[in-house]
Amino acid sequence: MENNTERKPGERFFILFLLALSLFILITAWFMPRQTYSDSGAFPLFIGFIMTLAVLRIFWKERKIFASWKWREERPLIQPYVFPKDVTVYIAVLLIYILVTGYMGFWVSSYIFLVGSFLLLKGAKPVRALITGAVMLAIIWLLFQYIFRIILW
Amino acid sequence: MEQQLGYFLMSFSSFKMIFLVLAGTFAGIYIGAIPGLSVTMAVSVLITFTFAWDVNEALCLMAGIYCGGVYGGSRSAILLNIPGAPAAVATGFDGYPLAKLGEAGVAIGLSTTASVIGGFIGLLALATCAPIISDYSLMFASRDYFILAIMGLLLVGSLSGESLAKGVFAGALGVFLSMIGMDNVTGQGRFTFGSIGLMSGIHFVAIMIGIFGVSEALVQIHDLHIEPIKQNVKNIIPSWRLLFKHLPLIIKSALIGIGIGALPGAGGDIAALMAYGSASRSVKHPTRPFGQGAYEGVIAPETANNACIGGDNIPMLTLGIPGDAVTAVIIGALYIHGLKPGPMLMIDTPHLFWFWVGALTLANIFLLPLGLTGIKIFAKCVEIRKGLLLPIIIIISIVGTYGINNSIYDVYWMLGFGAFGYLLKMYGFQTGPVILGVILGPIMEDNYRRMMQDVQQSIPMFFWEFVSHPLTLGLVVLTLVMIGSQAGWWDKIKKSLSKTKSVQTEKS
Numbered sequence: 001m002e003n004n005t006e007r008k009p010g011e012r013f014f015i016l017f018l019l020a021l022s023l024f025i026l027i028t029a030w031f032m033p034r035q036t037y038s039d040s041g042a043f044p045l046f047i048g049f050i051m052t053l054a055v056l057r058i059f060w061k062e063r064k065i066f067a068s069w070k071w072r073e074e075r076p077l078i079q080p081y082v083f084p085k086d087v088t089v090y091i092a093v094l095l096i097y098i099l100v101t102g103y104m105g106f107w108v109s110s111y112i113f114l115v116g117s118f119l120l121l122k123g124a125k126p127v128r129a130l131i132t133g134a135v136m137l138a139i140i141w142l143l144f145q146y147i148f149r150i151i152l153w
Numbered sequence: 154m155e156q157q158l159g160y161f162l163m164s165f166s167s168f169k170m171i172f173l174v175l176a177g178t179f180a181g182i183y184i185g186a187i188p189g190l191s192v193t194m195a196v197s198v199l200i201t202f203t204f205a206w207d208v209n210e211a212l213c214l215m216a217g218i219y220c221g222g223v224y225g226g227s228r229s230a231i232l233l234n235i236p237g238a239p240a241a242v243a244t245g246f247d248g249y250p251l252a253k254l255g256e257a258g259v260a261i262g263l264s265t266t267a268s269v270i271g272g273f274i275g276l277l278a279l280a281t282c283a284p285i286i287s288d289y290s291l292m293f294a295s296r297d298y299f300i301l302a303i304m305g306l307l308l309v310g311s312l313s314g315e316s317l318a319k320g321v322f323a324g325a326l327g328v329f330l331s332m333i334g335m336d337n338v339t340g341q342g343r344f345t346f347g348s349i350g351l352m353s354g355i356h357f358v359a360i361m362i363g364i365f366g367v368s369e370a371l372v373q374i375h376d377l378h379i380e381p382i383k384q385n386v387k388n389i390i391p392s393w394r395l396l397f398k399h400l401p402l403i404i405k406s407a408l409i410g411i412g413i414g415a416l417p418g419a420g421g422d423i424a425a426l427m428a429y430g431s432a433s434r435s436v437k438h439p440t441r442p443f444g445q446g447a448y449e450g451v452i453a454p455e456t457a458n459n460a461c462i463g464g465d466n467i468p469m470l471t472l473g474i475p476g477d478a479v480t481a482v483i484i485g486a487l488y489i490h491g492l493k494p495g496p497m498l499m500i501d502t503p504h505l506f507w508f509w510v511g512a513l514t515l516a517n518i519f520l521l522p523l524g525l526t527g528i529k530i531f532a533k534c535v536e537i538r539k540g541l542l543l544p545i546i547i548i549i550s551i552v553g554t555y556g557i558n559n560s561i562y563d564v565y566w567m568l569g570f571g572a573f574g575y576l577l578k579m580y581g582f583q584t585g586p587v588i589l590g591v592i593l594g595p596i597m598e599d600n601y602r603r604m605m606q607d608v609q610q611s612i613p614m615f616f617w618e619f620v621s622h623p624l625t626l627g628l629v630v631l632t633l634v635m636i637g638s639q640a641g642w643w644d645k646i647k648k649s650l651s652k653t654k655s656v657q658t659e660k661s
Binding site for chain 1: 202316318319322325326328329332336339341343344371374375539543544547551552556564565568572575576581598601605612615
């Protein structure tokens, strides 16, 4: 089952991050009340322990793969593998969209986001993007207003 | 009996409900077929939209999406060699070679009829077994639920991923997320870090949409450059002779699907792979060698994954333990609509059980005409550019998440989990166990606490509970065997045993 030999750039750092997260959960759980085995801190401690053990197991299992990486060789590969340009730009667009929605309102910001996304991800040419964005929002408005009955901000 | 039949036929009696099942099945087929859109994602997004709906109507739509989505994955597996859903992975092994041989129509026809027959056999098993198991489940104690929850979590982690440790981590992460907020027993905040907003926890729908919807959309951005392939399909309806010839295989695969589905944590993907494996070993004269376009290689996995729907629903409805990620999401939907899947569901709300079975049956009926028609429209849908599709998924995810509590904070959480889920996927972690952990976490913890109180906080007595009751012991042994058979050390033991045996034979 555990026969993964593919080298993924940056994996060892992500696993290190998960180890730090697991240890953080374990330590936080340690300080929770646990006078008895059924107290509120007992189960979180157990789960934190399992998470830590699982991450350590991943490290142990893939130690040879991780050790085979050289920092100089790995560093230039991390960004193209995890955060290629399209993904990075899109995440940034998404963040901006969420942040400005409060100021611009849902409909205006969503329209700009949709049209911008279609163009960015090469889903449509400008005119088609403008029309598709408007049609999509009209469908969302109809569905949410009359069928799902959800008020949008 | 008459009353149960009345509940069963409820969804058949209203035009609106029939329409909702039909629309759900139609949408499910296309959602399942488009690579990148999973049925789990569709159902989780849908939950938020059906908040204000009548329970029956919401269940009708979900039943349709569920059935259609499980089936729909096979179409893109056959036409593009890209399984639309994990349950269709095995279908592509022979379905795509068939398409390359110009027999895509036959493959789609066979997959549709096999799915429908498998679906009916699975639902028959659900209708007959669930009431019996439900009666029996009243005898289940906290220790049994605790073991079942662990079984579900470990099985999904071990069977569906590239690494057992990664699966276990993902499951435990889900359990951790379920613990954030106020402890229901003591009223103390856990992992809230003094934030009042976190006392109510993170809404599991925000986690689900983030983990399944947004993360998948981000992963799909990597494949934007892949141009959609144009397809030509004809000769859809398979002959009766062909169907009768493969009826024994269909029944056998359906039974595999039901059996795998009934196990907590094991879903359609595993059922399909096991049915494919079983067919490749047992069919002596396939139409072509397996892997090169054997009809049997399409029939077996497609029958099993749809039969698995009935199997998956058995532990979900009778024990409250989800069979796989989709049923974990559906359990969440049922909770939102005020229902409590588990032993009391059949006692408190038997009408809902029979209504749900009826809606699934109706969806399965619609699967046949919808599956055998509209292939040309389907081919067009599969050809939709991802650059057009992904922003729409993102916007629907955002709107759906906002709709939970009309709170922008839920959207922030959803996007955060989307980014985290994306990283998990990029580094080979399965996201299904995270959701199962979120659903199973409270079941595990509540039953663990009850057990501890029953044994007066004694650790030796706690472990003694697992071996001193035949039912619990049976579940423990079953869990250990299943997990063990997937772990590397099991093979080592088998190898060393066979070595010892051969040495002994040589000596004698």
